[in-house]
Amino acid sequence: MRTTVAVVNGPGQDFALEEVELEGPRADEVLVRVVATGLCHTDVTMASMLPAEMYPHVFGHEGAGVVEAVGPDVAGIEVGDHVVLSFRSCRQCDRCRAGEVGYCESSLLLNYMGMRMDGSTAYSRDSGPVFSHFFGQSSFSRHALAYADNCVVVDRELDLTRVAPYGCGFQTGAGTVLNVLRPGPGDSLVVWGAGAVGLAAVAAAATTGTGTVVAVDLVADRLERAAALGAVTVDPSTPGEQPVVDRVKELTGGGATYGIDTTAVPAVVKQAQQALGVRGELVVLGLGAEEYQLDAIDMLQNGKVVKGSIEGDSDPQEMVPRLIAMNAAGSFPVDDWIRTYSFEDIGTAVADLHDGRVVKAVLVW
Ligand SMILES: [Zn+2]
Numbered sequence: 001m002r003t004t005v006a007v008v009n010g011p012g013q014d015f016a017l018e019e020v021e022l023e024g025p026r027a028d029e030v031l032v033r034v035v036a037t038g039l040c041h042t043d044v045t046m047a048s049m050l051p052a053e054m055y056p057h058v059f060g061h062e063g064a065g066v067v068e069a070v071g072p073d074v075a076g077i078e079v080g081d082h083v084v085l086s087f088r089s090c091r092q093c094d095r096c097r098a099g100e101v102g103y104c105e106s107s108l109l110l111n112y113m114g115m116r117m118d119g120s121t122a123y124s125r126d127s128g129p130v131f132s133h134f135f136g137q138s139s140f141s142r143h144a145l146a147y148a149d150n151c152v153v154v155d156r157e158l159d160l161t162r163v164a165p166y167g168c169g170f171q172t173g174a175g176t177v178l179n180v181l182r183p184g185p186g187d188s189l190v191v192w193g194a195g196a197v198g199l200a201a202v203a204a205a206a207t208t209g210t211g212t213v214v215a216v217d218l219v220a221d222r223l224e225r226a227a228a229l230g231a232v233t234v235d236p237s238t239p240g241e242q243p244v245v246d247r248v249k250e251l252t253g254g255g256a257t258y259g260i261d262t263t264a265v266p267a268v269v270k271q272a273q274q275a276l277g278v279r280g281e282l283v284v285l286g287l288g289a290e291e292y293q294l295d296a297i298d299m300l301q302n303g304k305v306v307k308g309s310i311e312g313d314s315d316p317q318e319m320v321p322r323l324i325a326m327n328a329a330g331s332f333p334v335d336d337w338i339r340t341y342s343f344e345d346i347g348t349a350v351a352d353l354h355d356g357r358v359v360k361a362v363l364v365w
């Protein structure tokens with residue numbers, strides 16, 4: 001069938017709408033008519049960092065839509081189901097069986113290689129194949145091929161433009177709090193970068209009764225949103241403001257129990273480590289920098305931990321419904337962070353995300 005994709009034709013090039021040919025679903029695949037797809041920093045970062053031979057490439061990994069066809073081997077999903085698309089895992093390896101699906105032994109092949117395991121791609125155009133299967137979906141497309149394990153079936157009453165970001169950004173921030181750190185009333189948590197991932201972390205921290213939550217960002221609108229969720233806010237660029245590490249230590253009674261970095265800015269990661277208290281723990285979530293520099297003496301002397309997490313250690317089949325239920329109950333108030341853009345305006349959405357003018361851009365057909 002013919003469909004329209006927002007494709008990137010070379011490293012760092014703009015997204016361009018083009019018609020391509022899409023294969024029908026294979027035995028284990030699900031054809032989804034995409035209604036909305038969240039735009040995540042990972043789409044933009046990957047669109048400029050892949051080797052030149054991996055273009056043209058269709059990104060998009062926060063899709064939501066309606067199932068139009070299912071392969072004969074797909075269980076649990078029917079035509080007409082509404083689904084939120086997330087990352088893919090094999091569900092069979094030791095990591096997957098331990099519930100750590102984000103660390104699936106086949107994660108690289110299933111999510112990032114731009115093709116199926118057999119080397120084929122679902123999209124093609126006259127000049128040849130189009131790399132796809134990004135996070136098992138490539139949902140910057142009117143139609144996406146996904147898999148049973150990364151399709152989360154949701155209530156048909158839900159607005160698909162509101163639930164698309166649950167498949168990556170929202171579950172990453174919230175999962176880091178609810179699965180990885182689990183802060184409680186005696187703890188402090190500092191969130192570095194209050195975009196969609198950071199704000200989702202702040203919102204989740206409010207539900208665990210976290211003692212003190214601090215949000216650090218340079219954008220006033222984001223800090224206002226964090227404050228509305230109960231966070232104390234710090235803008236390091238404010239004239240006369242004391243150094244950010246000192247300020248955060250003061251607000252957290254000598255240093256934070258926990259930190260979450262969503263910026264992937266090396267200087268910020270180092271500050272986030274330094275602002276931890278003794279035995280404090282920092283989780284880094286951002287994609288962008290190749291290396292971080294840490295304060296070695298501080299790390300050793302104070303027994304600090306710096307670690308990474310994929311998708312907040314979430315299993316989307318568990319976390320997406322959980323967060324949607326929290327949202328319905330009023331305890332995960334994320335709806336007004338979303339601004340919708342038509343796919344024709346994807347360039348504007350990318351620019352607004354880059355400049356911090358939008359918390360969560362969602363593209364709609
Ligand atoms: Zn696996």
Ligand SMILES: [Zn+2]
Binds near residue numbers: 041042061168
């Ligand atoms: Zn993402």
